[in-house]
Amino acid sequence: MSESAVLLDVRDVTKSYAASPVALEVLKGVNLSLRRGESVAVVGPSGCGKSTLLNLIGALDTPSSGSIWFEGRALDGLNHRELARFRNASVGFVFQFHHLLPQCTALENVLVPALVNGGARDRRARALELLERVGLGERAGYRPGQLSGGERQRVAVVRALINRPRLLLADEPTGALNEEGAAKLVALLLELSREEDMTLLVVTHAGQVAAQMDRILELRAGRLEPGERGT
Numbered sequence: 001m002s003e004s005a006v007l008l009d010v011r012d013v014t015k016s017y018a019a020s021p022v023a024l025e026v027l028k029g030v031n032l033s034l035r036r037g038e039s040v041a042v043v044g045p046s047g048c049g050k051s052t053l054l055n056l057i058g059a060l061d062t063p064s065s066g067s068i069w070f071e072g073r074a075l076d077g078l079n080h081r082e083l084a085r086f087r088n089a090s091v092g093f094v095f096q097f098h099h100l101l102p103q104c105t106a107l108e109n110v111l112v113p114a115l116v117n118g119g120a121r122d123r124r125a126r127a128l129e130l131l132e133r134v135g136l137g138e139r140a141g142y143r144p145g146q147l148s149g150g151e152r153q154r155v156a157v158v159r160a161l162i163n164r165p166r167l168l169l170a171d172e173p174t175g176a177l178n179e180e181g182a183a184k185l186v187a188l189l190l191e192l193s194r195e196e197d198m199t200l201l202v203v204t205h206a207g208q209v210a211a212q213m214d215r216i217l218e219l220r221a222g223r224l225e226p227g228e229r230g231t
């Protein structure tokens with residue numbers, strides 16, 4: 001694989017949490033290379049360390065050992081400002097629960113990461129365009145309480161995309177949706193990642209969600225292995 005085709009490289013990453021009486025080693029040497037534009041699912045039972053891995057990749061936490069490289073730069077070599085910028089602009093996060101601000105409209109929620117990035121004005125047009133793209137053009141002025149679960153999750157997806165991240169990290173993005181809502185959201189994530197030339201890393205329990213990604217990896221005993229393709 002040529003260097004420029006690689007977006008993210010996770011090299012021999014371990015992560016332990018201090019817990020009595022002994023430290024809990026959740027990740028025991030994880031290796032992962034993500035190419036630009038590909039979609040990858042990480043599956044595994046609850047508690048095996050999937051969210052831990054996503055948090056490390058998104059620089060929300062730091063590995064105990066090993067290194068994470070994004071576009072050829074090691075995250076542990078970035079200074080405070082560069083790291084903040086990485087979290088805000090290079091990666092987008094979608095979680096199981098939407099975490100939208102209840103008092104803000106869909107449009108305002110979507111613009112929150114753009115405010116941090118100092119470009120809310122330019123982003124307004126993009127926000128409206130993306131809301132339209134996900135079928136919420138008419139609902140830009142609605143508050144989360146006035147939207148369905150699937151609609152709220154779509155707002156959360158648009159919020160994650162507002163700063164044009166190269167990598168979208170999704171942690172059980174369909175966990176709070178019914179089967180139909182889940183299928184729609186996954187189709188949307190895949191379409192948007194193609195349109196936006198974005199790499200998609202999805203942590204999921206759902207075999208049907210995983211089956212739609214280019215690759216499936218299984219986190220087992222602290223390591224990533226090729227996973228089985230479900231039906």
Ligand code: ADP
Binds near residue numbers: 018044052
């Ligand atoms: P998953 O996402 O696969 O359900 P997690 O990454 O959330 O798994 O958690 C993996 C293990 O690490 C669990 O045993 C969990 O209790 C533990 N853990 C997660 N975060 C912390 C933390 N901040 N401090 C201590 N233990 C943690």
